[in-house]
Amino acid sequence: MALPPSDEDAALSMRGLLKVYGNLVAVADLSLDIPTGSFYGIVGPNGAGKTTMLTMATGLLRPDRGTTLVHGVDVWTSSRTARARARQLLGVMPDGMRLLDKLSGPDFLTHVAMLHGLDRDTARERTTELIGALDLQDAAHTLIADYSAGMVKKVALASALIHGPRVVVLDEPFESVDPVSSANIRQILQDFARRGGTVILSSHVMATVQKLCTHVAVINHGRVLVAGTTEQVAAGQDLEDRFTQLVGGRHQDEGLSWLGN
Numbered sequence: 001m002a003l004p005p006s007d008e009d010a011a012l013s014m015r016g017l018l019k020v021y022g023n024l025v026a027v028a029d030l031s032l033d034i035p036t037g038s039f040y041g042i043v044g045p046n047g048a049g050k051t052t053m054l055t056m057a058t059g060l061l062r063p064d065r066g067t068t069l070v071h072g073v074d075v076w077t078s079s080r081t082a083r084a085r086a087r088q089l090l091g092v093m094p095d096g097m098r099l100l101d102k103l104s105g106p107d108f109l110t111h112v113a114m115l116h117g118l119d120r121d122t123a124r125e126r127t128t129e130l131i132g133a134l135d136l137q138d139a140a141h142t143l144i145a146d147y148s149a150g151m152v153k154k155v156a157l158a159s160a161l162i163h164g165p166r167v168v169v170l171d172e173p174f175e176s177v178d179p180v181s182s183a184n185i186r187q188i189l190q191d192f193a194r195r196g197g198t199v200i201l202s203s204h205v206m207a208t209v210q211k212l213c214t215h216v217a218v219i220n221h222g223r224v225l226v227a228g229t230t231e232q233v234a235a236g237q238d239l240e241d242r243f244t245q246l247v248g249g250r251h252q253d254e255g256l257s258w259l260g261n
């Protein structure tokens with residue numbers, strides 16, 4: 001089947017992504033273009049296929065079919081040079097990312113930066129800046145194994161940014177993060193987008209998505225239900241109400257009457 005042509009200005013262009021687990025089609029021939037410089041929210045109910053789609057789009061999970069271009073570079077090409085280029089362009093924070101937790105936050109970040117080819121001095125400089133920007137100074141000598149969930153999230157985010165990617169893909173970046181840190185993270189990401197970077201994030205918090213994102217795609221059953229600017233998708237409503245209208249699933253009957261009796 002011919003795929004729709006990809007948008008040449010897209011930062012990330014997903015083309016016909018498919019993932020099947022047994023009888024379950026987790027992601028169903030999904031195509032989506034993410035414009036350069038956008039702050040793009042991916043939303044959808046639990047099990048909709050968001051994580052599966054984003055991990056395939058970023059080179060972490062091989063699709064059964066389809067591929068993704070990041071600024072025109074094929075993430076799933078057989079060329080090692082092109083794959084390495086795609087890795088440089090992308091900064092990724094997957095859901096439930098495993099970190100080297102026997103290292104402190106700064107040691108881990110310096111390690112990641114050097115794996116990306118940065119020299120030790122630059123790696124250390126950027127580590128210090130990110131640790132400061134994410135309010136992790138007090139935990140600089142603590143092993144990641146002893147960090148709270150929110151602190152782990154912040155180190156994971158820093159590791160997605162340290163090599164200076166052009167596109168960052170973040171699965172639930174604000175989950176478990178305190179409100180002040182959330183505001184700092186939002187600021188970092190908004191500055192990045194203002195300078196021409198592209199941010200793609202998945203979230204269940206519609207108020208955050210509506211406030212922050214220039215564009216939104218609503219995913220359900222592995223497909224894009226609707227995508228466009230946040231204004232277009234919200235269609236004059238609160239995004240949360242629009243989301244509920246689009247995906248359904250609200251229970252009308254009272255049920256669970258034994259609870260609280």
Ligand SMILES: Nc1ncnc2c1ncn2[C@@H]1O[C@H](COP(=O)(O)OP(=O)(O)OP(=O)(O)O)[C@@H](O)[C@H]1O
Pocket residue numbers: 021024026044045046047048049050051052053
């Ligand atoms: N490794 C796997 N093996 C089998 N089924 C899987 C696997 N990974 C995901 N799935 C299934 O694929 C579907 C999509 O899962 P996915 O994690 O992508 O959803 P999601 O939209 O990210 O959900 P959530 O919002 O709950 O995180 C779900 O039905 C899930 O059970």
